[in-house]
Amino acid sequence: MTPFVIQTLFLFYSALSFLSATLIGALFWKRNDRSAMLWLCGCLLTSIATVTTIHRNEIPLTISFSLMVSLEALSVLLFSESLKRLSRNQANISLSWTTFVIPIALFVLVEVWRLASDGKVTPAITAATTLTFAITNIFCLYRTIRVKKEFQNKLFFDFLSIVFGLVSTLYLLRLLIIVSGYSGQSFDIKTLNVIVWFGLFLFGAIRNLAYIVLRLHLGFSEHTRLSSMNIQLSDLLDERNEMILSLQKLNRTASINALASTISHEINQPLAASRINAQMADLKLASDPPNVPFIRNLVGHILEDIDRASTIVQNVSRLTTNKSSNQSVIHLSESIHEVIEIARGQLRERGIMIELACSSEIKISINKSEWQQVLLNLINNAIQSLAEGKPAQKKIHISATQTAQHIKIFIEDTGPGIELGQESKIFELAFSNKESGSGIGLWLSKNIIRNFGGDITAQNLVNGGACFVIKLPRTPQQR
Structure with a gap:
């Protein structure tokens, strides 16, 4: 066996590390995944450090060995930072200062030590750097064990832990070889030395492959989790819609009972x-x-x-009726007039005058039954407000305007208005400032209008009274 065999191992490992970096870059292109990018950088640094080792005779000895060991230490520490960012709580944190301080300190220490040894890389220096590599890999092992606790499927994390453990063990075995005097040089062709380097490169390549498989597995698990959440969300939305339909029927009955x-x-x-x-x-x-x-x-x-x-x-x-939300184009003024006729008796009984200023040409696209329920809710609220406030002139004014994109319906009354600060709260579920109020009517009305792409807002008028504004989109059929 010749030194060329060991150099070939180094070269082959460098190529594998570069290939791993390329594969990670392709898989996570434009995904802003910090964990993947840190692992990619670690693979590139490993590739550079290994190439530096191979060509150290062609690089000034003053920096070649120190550069190699510092880059290798930095790459392993980047692996640790990458694993840390798999944690949901630490995905976007900054890099630890120790990630850069340790490699810089190692570079300076090795250079000072080498100069103190007449410019030679002694077995003691090699042993110290080997121990550093063992410790950094043990730290990666610790980080993997910490992170895997957040995940249900720990199989790939366990495999990665075993790989880091084996790499650490091989570095410690390499340290023992150096300390025992069996082999102090990297390119020493002794059998045990070659076996250790072969093991380190093999498990190093497996480590990078294990990370890629782990990320693919986590991506699949996340996709499955999101799909499950989407199904649950869909079920919840179905339940919500059923609840709204039930509340609509209940609210219609309550509104009719109020006018019974x-x-x-x-x-x-x-x-x-x-x-x-x-x-x-x-x-x-x-x-x-x-x-x-x-x-x-x-x-x-x-x-x-x-x-x-x-x-x-x-x-x-x-x-x-409790029909589904089938939309149709209806005449706005006609639909409002029908609801006014239902409330006519109560308006007359309480001395309330109602005015309708709406062009017969305005049309809206909506479910007529649900739309008239919204109108009945708002007219009922206005009637109750005028009855409680006892203004000198009791009046409800309904008007409408239209633009190229929207139709606005204004329902104004001369009552006491809305309590300040409650203009948006009155549309919340179960919120009511009336003793007999259920807190459903306005919330439900807002939901009905939003289902048709519109909205309801409330405000106080300058001269007193409240104004509810219904905004609906116009469709080409309405124009």
Whole structure:
């Protein structure tokens, strides 16, 4: 066996280290992965240090040996820093100052020691540097054991720990060879020396490969974890949507119940009028001769009253249905007018005047049932606010404007307004400043509008009262 054989081992290990760096760079290109980049730098430094060892006769002895050992120590310390950044808590921390101080101190120490030994690299210097390599690899072993505690699958971490342990053991064996006097030179062709170097290079290459496999495994595990989280999130969103649908139905019922007395009154009125007119028509039919024109007039009134009651029932029925959120293009003013008619009795009973200033040309793309539920919630809130505040003039004003991109609906009242600081809180779930409030209506209304790409905000008017602004996007069908 010749020295060329050992130099070939060094050269081959240098090539493998460079290949590992290239592979890591390709796998983590543009991913801003600090752990991978630090391991890549460690592989490159190992490659440079090994090449420096091979060509140390061609480099001034004043720096060749010192440069080699300091670069090799730095590379192992970078491996340790790389492993540290696999921890989720330390992924973005700065490099430890010891990572650079130890190699610099080693460079200075070896140079001073060599100069003190007449410029020669003595077995004592070689032993000291070998011990340094053993300690740095033991530190990597410690770091691997620490980091693996954060992960469920520890198989690849355990394998990497074994590799670091074996490398440390081989360096300690190399130290024993030097101290015993068996072989003090790197290129000594003695069998045990060659076996140690072969083992170090073999496990060094396996170490880099193990890191690559570890990162691929962690990437796959992270992908699996994220997929599982996405499935769980999807299930939670489905449950949330089911809850919202249930709350919508509950809120619609609560809103209708709040108007139940006035709706009953509104229906009873045309029914009572129809009964009176029917009785009068029956009397006129019994007369001789029957007053046909008068009876025909009474029948006309009866039909009008029936249509009026039917319209109220239909509007209420539409609000209490629980259909899916299918969008359709509807006329804004017509949809608002239908809700106003449902609340008309309560408005009249409480002396509240309602105004609608909305162009008949404005159209919105939305689910009509859900949209009218939002309107009913806001009109109910305005009615309650005006009843509690007892302003001199009770008025609700509904208006709308449109631009090329949006439609805005303004619902204003002359009540006491919103308590300062609660303009956004009133849309939170279970938040209510009314004793009888459930805290669902406004939260649900905001969710409904957001499902259709819009939003609801609330603000106080300068002259008193509150204003709710509904913003909806315009689609090409609405233009």
